[in-house]
Amino acid sequence: MAYCASCGKELRSGLKFCTGCGAPVPENAPQSGGAEGESYAGGTGNTQNTQNTQNTQSPGGEQADTRPLAPTIVIAPLPEKSRKQMVKTAIKAVIGSILLVAVIVGGVWATAWFMSDPFRSSPVEGVDNEKYTRMLALVNDVRNPNFDEVLDDLLTKKIEKDGEDYSFTDEYTKKFDEILGEDHTDEEELYRDCCYAVWYTEYTAKRYEWLSKNSGFLNGLYTGKANTYRTYADTLYDMLCDADSVTDFNNIMEYCENHKIIKVKAS
Numbered sequence: 001m002a003y004c005a006s007c008g009k010e011l012r013s014g015l016k017f018c019t020g021c022g023a024p025v026p027e028n029a030p031q032s033g034g035a036e037g038e039s040y041a042g043g044t045g046n047t048q049n050t051q052n053t054q055n056t057q058s059p060g061g062e063q064a065d066t067r068p069l070a071p072t073i074v075i076a077p078l079p080e081k082s083r084k085q086m087v088k089t090a091i092k093a094v095i096g097s098i099l100l101v102a103v104i105v106g107g108v109w110a111t112a113w114f115m116s117d118p119f120r121s122s123p124v125e126g127v128d129n130e131k132y133t134r135m136l137a138l139v140n141d142v143r144n145p146n147f148d149e150v151l152d153d154l155l156t157k158k159i160e161k162d163g164e165d166y167s168f169t170d171e172y173t174k175k176f177d178e179i180l181g182e183d184h185t186d187e188e189e190l191y192r193d194c195c196y197a198v199w200y201t202e203y204t205a206k207r208y209e210w211l212s213k214n215s216g217f218l219n220g221l222y223t224g225k226a227n228t229y230r231t232y233a234d235t236l237y238d239m240l241c242d243a244d245s246v247t248d249f250n251n252i253m254e255y256c257e258n259h260k261i262i263k264v265k266a267s
Contacts, residue, residue, distance in 0.1 A: 123244035126187030134179045135195040136240075138172060142202045143237065151206055155214075172199060187246060194243070194252045198236045200262050205229035232261055 002011040002025070009020035017024055122132035141147065154168055173196065180192045208226035212219050239252050256262050 124187055124191070124246060124249070126185045126246075127191050128188060131179055131181075131184075131188055132191065135176060135192060138175055138179075139195050139199045139202070139237070139240065142172075142199055142206070147206065148210075151210055155207065155210055169200065169203070172196075187249075190246065190249045190253075194240060194249050197252065197256045197262050198233070198240045201229060201236050201256075202233040204261075205233040232259060236261075 003009065004011055004018040004020060004023060005026070006023040007018060007021040009018055011018065011025060015025050120133060120136070121129045124132075176192050176196050176199075180188060184192075205226065208222050208229050212222040212226045215222060236252060236255060239248070239255065243249055243252065
């Protein structure tokens, strides 16, 4: 009987490697069942390679399996340090993803904020900067694409406020008046009238556009109005943004008068 020189495990006949530690078996190692001096690789005489030809029998007379066993693979748990490193890496990946989303969303909001020109100052003497920007912001409210959802609610639902039917135009009229305040200049009042006229025209254009798409067989009745007021609204908005004098303000009101859009009564 042969034994492994590395780990001392008993070696069966025909093995080229120890099944205990995987060490190679020397060719001159004595084999069980063979005469002393016989070689594993098949030395002198008629001795053949025992891996292919040697047959051993179990005590019951059955043929025994003498094929070499495959090396045993042991899966050991990861060291504590490796597990901690994996957790840290996963946490860093999650945090990185969150920061990336925050940067993208923040960039969108920042772009929208700067596009609204928040640092714009009044180009007309006699119009306070704060009143100028706040009134222009009300105009931009109704031009916002998200306003379509608000408009859908206004036109499809009966909205009440303080027990009375809600009037969207009255609500914004009050907002413009509140910004104007009691202590105001003639230029500020004229600017208020211009902003409200542009706001009202945009609101009317969006209302006709909604009706032209949601009135069933009556859609065609509103299509012409929708197109007309869309032209009015875009033209007036450009005029308002470019206005830098009282003359420009008067031109806006004259445009409204000529196209019979709206006539704002003096406060």
